[in-house]
Amino acid sequence: MESYPDRHNRHSERSYAMLGTGALGGYYGGCLQKAGLDVHFLLRSDYNHVSQSGLVIESTDGDFTLSQVNAYQDVKDMPRCDVVAIALKTTQNHLLPDLLLPVLKDDGVVLVLQNGLGIEDAVAEIVGSHRVIGGMCFVCANKVAPGHIRHLDYKAISLGEYTADYHPAGITARMRQIATDFESAGIPIDLSEDLLLARWQKLVWNIPYNGLSxxxxxxxxxxxxxxxxxxxxxxxxxxxxxGAARFDRHISSSFVQNMLDRTAKMKPYKTSMKIDYDLQRPLEVEAIVGSPLRLAEAAGTNLPQIRTLYRQLKFLDRKNQG
Amino acid sequence: MESYPDRHNRHSERSYAMLGTGALGGYYGGCLQKAGLDVHFLLRSDYNHVSQSGLVIESTDGDFTLSQVNAYQDVKDMPRCDVVAIALKTTQNHLLPDLLLPVLKDDGVVLVLQNGLGIEDAVAEIVGSHRVIGGMCFVCANKVAPGHIRHLDYKAISLGEYTADYHPAGITARMRQIATDFESAGIPIDLSEDLLLARWQKLVWNIPYNGLSxxxxxxxxxxxxxxxxxxxxxxxxxxxxxGAARFDRHISSSFVQNMLDRTAKMKPYKTSMKIDYDLQRPLEVEAIVGSPLRLAEAAGTNLPQIRTLYRQLKFLDRKNQG
Structure with missing residues (x-):
């Protein structure tokens, strides 16, 4: 295991804030810092551990340790950043009105790394619709202990610009800049011209596997x-x-087949929702299942099997929370 | 607790065979014997216990013990009976070709007390379609130990004559005779002119509660x-x-509402499928969920939420058995 001092190899002027330092924020933020970028981590329960001991990333690409990271308990102590990545659970999104503005540069952008539909709309209400980019993470990673992330499989992110009415926004310069930063950290980036399509595509995996697991x-x-x-x-x-087709987003059968094939080849995997359930954390049911279900049904498309999952998950989540 | 010698009070010439002496067979057979009828019980694992110690029925109507019952391990040892009641789990129905004929009088009738759709068709193939009556038991009862049945709530049975094409057969004399016997034992009997309607009505309760439990x-x-x-x-x-409507069986909204109201008022209840699951017994998924699902879908009516339950139950049953 190698140990990297922080920022010895900085080659981007863009600074990154990671709101949340769980599996997503810890893994991607750790990779960015290891690549020399200026990264600032917001933590809650793991603050003391990480501010003293840094981050440990176990990865199939090679393990590494960041003995020192910029760790914060409060956004008021963080510098304003160029890119503010939301890596919280969506069940914490009621905190966003207080978290985003203090850490976002005036010309900065919020990168929504969360799963589900409708999150960018809520973020846009806080920071303005011109300052939001969606990111869909195709990654298997778990936090196994405070500041200790285990990366198991995959790592690519799809980026897409948000627009208020979700019309396809094409590929923008700032998408390419962010992609350059992540690619310098070894993270493949797919640039999507159509965020809404990419969001629905992500749900092709997330709804069945998270729900059924x-x-x-x-x-x-x-x-x-x-x-x-x-x-x-x-x-x-x-x-x-x-559901996607109702919004004129067409997901091909080969895309679906590819999701099935990738999952069949994947190492046996406990989904993030299952991990949350086992740890008695609140489940991301609304973002991942409830929100797309309501959008589709409000537009007149009945999704009865997804509705069955939704109702079952709501019951289990409530019972699990006590 | 009172103790009844067997058959001290016999007032029907009809003899009953109970194929299976679990919750259903033990409870109903016990009530019939207590009322003085000639009842013969087929047992498997509980044979030794019951042949020596008889049956204990705990019931909200009053507990009673039958210190001696006619217990058999093999249908070849049983007398031929007027009414042969199938009180096995449907997962044992592959045994019926061997069980029914040796114990059924030439002018006798098979009373199918099991849940689900399509069972009478299979029984009719063995004994002929003119010798089958369906019985839907609305009862909460569990076997709590060998020969020990706990009756918790409800007890009525709906009877309906089977016909090969399920056309409504009306109320027949032998239905009334069987009703008289059960009513003499304190079991309310509802005579149904239309077995298929009664079967679908029973599924209104069984599919959601058994499946979701x-x-x-x-x-x-x-x-x-x-x-x-x-x-x-x-x-x-x-x-x-x-699903019922596809076969021109019309279940009113007041029937559905009554099922909801009855369940809301019912004592907290573990369904029979849940009991089977917890005891790692095979689940009656095919009779209760798979069969009606296939019939409806073959007739062109899509039941996606029931299909979701079916697939989930098949997974859980397999995992639970394996």
Whole structure:
């Protein structure tokens, strides 16, 4: 395991704030810092540990330790940054009105790394619709202890510019700049001209696997190996495709097939929602399942199998929270 | 607790065979014997206990013990009976070709007390379609130990004559005779002119509560108290109603409302499927969920929320057995 001092190799003028230093914020922020970028981490429960001991990243690409990181408990102590990445659980998004503005430069941009639909709208209400970029993370990573992230598989991010009515915004200069930073840290970036399409595409994976992993107490490999759940996964994916189509976003059958193939090849994986459930944390049901369900149904497209999952997850989440 | 010698008070010439002496067979057979009828019980694992110690029925109507019962391990040892009641789990129905004929009088009738759709068709193939009556048991009872049944709530049975094409067969003389016997034992009998309607009506309760109790590890009262699962129960009931309607069986909204009201007032109850699941027994998924689902979908009516339950239950059943 190598140890990197912070910022010895800085080669971007852009500064990054990571709001949240769990699996996502710790992994991506750690990679960016290791690549020499100026990164600032907001923490809550892990603040004391990380401010003293830094971050440990175990990764299939090679383990590394950042013995010192810029750790903060309060956004008021953070410098204003060029890119403010939201890496909290969506169940914490009620905090965003207080978190975003103190740490965002006037010409800075918020990068929403969370899953689900509708989050950019809420962020845009706080910072303005011209200062929001969506990021869909295709990554298997867990926080295994304070400041200790285990990266298991995949790592790419899809970026897409937000616009108030979700019309496709094309590829912008600041998307390319952010992509350059992440790629310098070894993170492949896919630039999407159409954020809404990319968001629905992400749901093709997230709704069936996150939902069923919690409801059926199952890993992804178990869901794929059983003929009944394999069929159910495909039916749920077809409903996501139907929801997207209602908004004129067309997800090809080869995209769906690719998600199935990737998951079948993936190491046995506990989804993030299942990890939250097992740790008795609130589940991201509303962002990942409830929000797309309501949007589709309000537009007149019935998604009964997703609605079944939604109601089951709401019950389990409530019971799990006591 | 009173103790009744067997058959001291016999007032019907009809003899009954109970194929299976679990909650259903033990409770109803015990009540019939207590009322003086000639009852013969087929047992498997509990044979030694019951042949020596008889049956204990704890009931809200008053506890009673039958210190001696006619217990058998093999149908070849049983007398031929007028009424052969199938009180096995449907997961044992592959045994029926060997069980029914040796114990059924030439002019006898098979009374199918099991849940689900399509069972009478299979029985009719063995004994002929003119010798089958369906019985839907509305009862909360569990076997708590060998030969020990706990009756918790409700007890009525709906009877309906089977016909090969399920055309309504009206009320027949033998239905009235069986009703007289059960009513002499304190069991209210509802005579149904239309077995298929009665079967679908029973599914209005069985599909949502049995299915969700297993999938969500929940009692009926929990499913009713949570707004999400309460809504899901109603949606699933609406799909059962739609399935029935495809076969020109019309279940009124007041029937559905009555099921909801009865369940809300019911003592907190672990469904039979949940009990099977917890004891790692095979689940009656095919009879209760798979069969009606396939019939409706083959007839062109899509039941996506029930299909979701079906696939989830198949996964859990397999995992639980394996």
């Amino acid at each position: 919690v409801i059926l107490n199952a890993r992804t490999d178990e869901l794929m190996a059983n003929a009944s759940t394999r069929a159910l996964v495909e039916e749920l994916m077809a409903e996501v495709v139907a | 297993v999938i969500l590890n929940a009692r009926t009262d929990e499913l009713m108290a949570n707004a999400s699962t309460r809504a899901l129960v109603e949606e699933l009931m609406a799909e059962v109603v739609a």
